[in-house]
Amino acid sequence: MVIIIMRVLGIETSCDETGIAIYDQKKGLLANQLYSQVKLHADYGGVVPELASRDHIRKTVPLIQAALSEARLNGLELEIDGVAYTAGPGLVSTLMVGATIGRALAYAWGVPAIAVNHMEGHLLSPMLEMNPPEFPFLALLVSGAHTQLIAATGIGKYQLLGESIDDAAGEAFDKTAKLLGLDYPGGPMLSRIAQNGMPGRYTFPRPMTDRPGLSFSFSGLKTFAANIIRTGPDNYQMRADVARAFEEAIVETLIIKCQRALDLTGFQRLVMAGGVSTNQLLRMNMSKMMQQRGGEAFYARPDFCTDNGAMIAYAGMLRLQGGSQTSLMISVYPRWPIEELPAIIT
Incomplete structure (x- = not known):
């Protein structure tokens, strides 16, 4: 009814x-x-x-x-x-x-x-915008508590394709920011200082991309960052370099997993939502990836x-x-x- x-x-x-x-x-x-x-x-x-x-x-x-x-x-x-x-x-x-x-x-x-x-x-939430996505689409829900890939074919018609087996992406951002001595909430601050990092100074792993599947794991990146911080020079440039390498690892991992999910579903539309979806590097690279595939990426405005x-x-x-x-x-x-x-x- x-x-x-x-x-x-x-x-x-x-x-x-x-x-x-x-x-x-x-x-x-x-x-x-x-x-x-x-x-x-x-x-x-x-x-x-x-x-x-x-x-x-x-x-x-x-x-x-x-x-x-x-x-x-x-x-x-x-x-x-x-x-x-x-x-x-x-x-x-x-x-x-x-x-x-x-x-x-x-x-x-x-x-x-x-x-x-x-x-x-x-x-x-992207349906609140002037150019709302139509079903079906792949949804990447990425926040402080969740990192999930969902095939959405209608309201309530959702299939979970993959999710984080430990820390969510936003949680990993905040924990690594705390290691860098940044104030809470650290995720957005980490992204800001990452803009001053030197490219290629550190290379973080892209977790769980060397095997099949759509699951995520981000807790190891925090440990990797902790080891660098413990042994490296204690200065702003080191923190910026770590922040840049960490952010690039998160973004590339998310994109690789989204590509796999798009190949699996055959969808041409990607919706990205949640607090981490405001990350500018993630938005830019995800839009570029979808454009190269002949598809379209949809996001809500940062407030949403x-x-x-x-x-x-x-x-x-x-x-x-x-x-x-x-x-x-x-x-x-x-x-x-x-x-x-x-x-x-x-």
């Missing part, structure tokens, strides 16, 4: 960013509010779940009010047709904040609610690559329109494989 859902409020609280957005099927994105907890967790060198959940409690409702104001809505039943909230994967304590608030609002407004898979939100409410509102709208909705029972799923999602007809 297809239901007409025109306007959806999206709530994202899976980790350390509070994202609230309102998406309208005809008018597009009406509001997009985002609060980052980076400064809160910087002193600890990583996300502290208890602090993160408490901050979501403080910020979620004010951001919802700000989004309604931005969209010039009052939050009445006739103005919001549904509420979408991230139910997983993520930190259980932070997921519970968004799920509880989202489900309560839907009940109070008398509209349906939908629990959204965070990774499906990322996968669909990191965690955000817009992707949750959009994914939620599609699922609500397909007839899905969540019961009054509030459940979250810290581990929620994207391939287990039901297919829908939009």
Whole structure:
């Protein structure tokens, strides 16, 4: 059964960013509010779940009010047709904040609610752009917690082709940045100093590219970097050289695996999403590779690559329109494989 859902409020609280957005099927994105907890967790060198959940409690409702104001809505039943909230994967304590608030609002407004898979939100985020990809396509979901290759043939029609067996690419970026003495979050800072690195000074391995398959492994690159840092000169140029070699290894490995997956599926479209997809070297080289293959690469704007409410509102709208909705029972799923999602007809 297809239901007409025109306007959806999206709530994202899976980790350390509070994202609230309102998406309208005809008018597009009406509001997009985002609060980052980076400064809160910087002193600890990583996300502290208890602090993160408490901050979501403080910020979620004010951001919802700000989004309604931005969209010039009052939050009445006739103005919001549904509420979408991230139910997983993520930190259980932070997921519970968004799920509880989202489900309560839907009940109070008398509209349906939908629990959204965070990774499906990322996968669909390029569809928020002016030139959205059409199915089928290969999706590379690359972030601090996930590195996955997925064959996508429709909404909910996802086949996992390969994923990281240890550290995700973004996690490897952050851990190596910490070894280099860079502040949290270190991934973007590592990419910045890599621009000053000397090409060819160090050569990192391209893990798991010398054997068949589509799995990833990035933990060894961190160890490789640690050995260089321990024995090399302690100066800025050494850190920049290591950063450049490390980044090039990550990017080339991702491209090699994407080429294999494209050969396997025969797809001509590639979607890249998640926080690491903002990496400029990765975008440039991935676009070049797809152009050489006669295909096309699709990315979301940087604001939609990191965690955000817009992707949750959009994914939620599609699922609500397909007839899905969540019961009054509030459940979250810290581990929620994207391939287990039901297919829908939009």
